Amino acid sequence: MNARTLAELTDLVLKFREERDWKQFHNPKDMAISLCLEANEILELMQWKNGEDLASHLDTKREDLADELSDVLFWVLEMAHEYKIDLGDAFRAKMKKNEAKYPVEKARGSAKKYTDL
Amino acid sequence: MNARTLAELTDLVLKFREERDWKQFHNPKDMAISLCLEANEILELMQWKNGEDLASHLDTKREDLADELSDVLFWVLEMAHEYKIDLGDAFRAKMKKNEAKYPVEKARGSAKKYTDL
Amino acid sequence: MNARTLAELTDLVLKFREERDWKQFHNPKDMAISLCLEANEILELMQWKNGEDLASHLDTKREDLADELSDVLFWVLEMAHEYKIDLGDAFRAKMKKNEAKYPVEKARGSAKKYTDL
Amino acid sequence: MNARTLAELTDLVLKFREERDWKQFHNPKDMAISLCLEANEILELMQWKNGEDLASHLDTKREDLADELSDVLFWVLEMAHEYKIDLGDAFRAKMKKNEAKYPVEKARGSAKKYTDL
Numbered sequence: 105m106n107a108r109t110l111a112e113l114t115d116l117v118l119k120f121r122e123e124r125d126w127k128q129f130h131n132p133k134d135m136a137i138s139l140c141l142e143a144n145e146i147l148e149l150m151q152w153k154n155g156e157d158l159a160s161h162l163d164t165k166r167e168d169l170a171d172e173l174s175d176v177l178f179w180v181l182e183m184a185h186e187y188k189i190d191l192g193d194a195f196r197a198k199m200k201k202n203e204a205k206y207p208v209e210k211a212r213g214s215a216k217k218y219t220d221l
Numbered sequence: 222m223n224a225r226t227l228a229e230l231t232d233l234v235l236k237f238r239e240e241r242d243w244k245q246f247h248n249p250k251d252m253a254i255s256l257c258l259e260a261n262e263i264l265e266l267m268q269w270k271n272g273e274d275l276a277s278h279l280d281t282k283r284e285d286l287a288d289e290l291s292d293v294l295f296w297v298l299e300m301a302h303e304y305k306i307d308l309g310d311a312f313r314a315k316m317k318k319n320e321a322k323y324p325v326e327k328a329r330g331s332a333k334k335y336t337d338l
Numbered sequence: 339m340n341a342r343t344l345a346e347l348t349d350l351v352l353k354f355r356e357e358r359d360w361k362q363f364h365n366p367k368d369m370a371i372s373l374c375l376e377a378n379e380i381l382e383l384m385q386w387k388n389g390e391d392l393a394s395h396l397d398t399k400r401e402d403l404a405d406e407l408s409d410v411l412f413w414v415l416e417m418a419h420e421y422k423i424d425l426g427d428a429f430r431a432k433m434k435k436n437e438a439k440y441p442v443e444k445a446r447g448s449a450k451k452y453t454d455l
Numbered sequence: 456m457n458a459r460t461l462a463e464l465t466d467l468v469l470k471f472r473e474e475r476d477w478k479q480f481h482n483p484k485d486m487a488i489s490l491c492l493e494a495n496e497i498l499e500l501m502q503w504k505n506g507e508d509l510a511s512h513l514d515t516k517r518e519d520l521a522d523e524l525s526d527v528l529f530w531v532l533e534m535a536h537e538y539k540i541d542l543g544d545a546f547r548a549k550m551k552k553n554e555a556k557y558p559v560e561k562a563r564g565s566a567k568k569y570t571d572l
Binding site for chain 1 (some may be wrong): 231257271288292300308317
C-alpha cells in the first residue's frame with residue numbers, strides 16, 4: 105500500500121541489487137541514463153495519442169504505466185541511497201523551495217514558469 | 222526521514238497543486254514530459270564528467286541532486302495518484318517481475334540485458 | 339540554405355571542435371547524453387502549452403527552435419563522423435526500412451505502430 | 456553520400472509522410488516527443504557499457520547506430536520544414552553563437568560550460 109515507507113522500498117532495491125552482485129555496474133552516469141530511459145518509456149506510452157483517445161489508451165495500459173512508474177522510482181531510490189540523500193527530507197525541502205518559487209497569490213490558475221510570473 | 226510513507230508525500234503534492242489550482246494544466250502528456258525533463262536534469266549534472274572528477278563533482282552538487290531526484294519523485298507520485306495506482310503495491314509487483322526476468326543464478330555478476338541472459 | 343550538404347555542415351562541426359581541442363572530451367556516452375539533452379530542450383519549449391496557445395508560442399520562439407534543432411543536428415553530425423557513418427547513405431537506407439515497416443496500403447491514414455498494423 | 460543536401464533528405468521525409476497521409480498526426484508536441492524517444496534509443500545502445508567494452512559494442516552495433524541517428528535526423532528535418540526554418544542557415548547561425556559562447560582562447564582544452572569559463 106501507499107502506507108509503505110521509502111525505507112521499505114529502498115530495502116527491496118538493495119536486496120535485489122545485492123543478490124545479483126550488481127553494485128559494481130551501478131555507476132552514477134549509467135544510473136542516471138537508466139532513470140531517463142525509464143522516464144522515456146512513460147512518454148512512449150503516450151506518443152501519437154491525444155484527448156479521449158489518450159485517456160482510454162492509458163486506461164487499457166494502466167498496468168504498463170504502473171510498471172514504468174515503478175522502474176523510475178527504482179532508480180530514484182537507489183540514487184538517493186548511493187548519495188546518502190534522505191529522500192523524505194529532501195522531498196519536503198524541495199517542496200518548500202517550490203512554494204517559494206510559485207507563491208500561491210501569483211501562481212494560482214497560471215501555467216507560467218516561475219521566471220515569467 | 223525515509224520513514225515517511227508514499228501517502229504522506231503524495232499529500233504534499235496534492236496540497237501544492239490544489240492551492241495553485243493547477244490540476245487543470247496537469248494533463249497526462251505534459252506530466253510525462255515534465256517527468257522526462259526532470260530526469261534529464263539529473264543527467265545534465267553528469268555531462269562531460271567521468272571517474273574521480275564526476276564523483277567529486279557530485280559531492281559538491283549533492284543538494285542539486287537531492288532537489289532533482291525530488292522533482293522526479295513529484296511527478297511519479299502525482300501520476301500514480303491520477304491513475305489510481307497504489308505505488309507501494311505497484312512497486313512490489315514490479316520487483317517480482319524483475320526477479321523473474323533476472324533470476325539470480327543467471328544474472329549474478331552479469332550486466333547483460335534479460336533478453337541476452 | 340538547405341542546399342548545403344551534410345559534408346559542409348560536418349566540416350563546421352569538426353573545425354569548431356578542432357579549434358577548441360575538444361575531441362578529447364567527446365567520448366561516445368557523453369555525446370549521446372548531449373544529444374538527448376538538446377532534444378529535451380525542444381520538448382521543454384512545448385511544456386504546458388497546447389493547441390492554439392502552443393502554435394502561437396512556437397511562432398514567437400522560432401529562433402529558439404531553430405537553435406535547438408541545430409544543436410541536435412550538431413551531435414548527429416559529429417557522431418556519424420566519429421563512427422564513420424555516411425549519414426546521407428544511412429538516411430536513405432533507413433527510409434527504405436521505414437517504407438517496408440509501414441507499407442502504404444496498411445499505414446495510410448493510420449497512427450498505429452508497425453507492430454499493430 | 457554526405458554530398459547530399461538537406462533539401463534532398465527533407466524531400467524524402469515529405470514524400471514518406473505524404474504517401475501515408477500522416478501530416479494530420481504530426482503535431483508539434485508529438486514530433487518533439489518522437490525526437491526525444493529516438494535520441495534516447497541512441498543512449499540505450501550505450502547503457503551499462505564503458506571504455507573498451509563500449510567501443511567494441513558500438514563497432515558491432517554500427518548499423519543500429521546509423522539507423523537511430525537517421526531516425527533523429529528525420530524529426531529534425533521534418534520539424535525544420537514545418538516551422539519554415541532553413542536548417543542550413545540556422546545551423547550556420549547557431550555555430551556563430553557557439554563560437555561567441557566558447558571563444559577559442561578561453562575554451563581551448565577545457566570541458567567547462569560557457570557559464571563557468
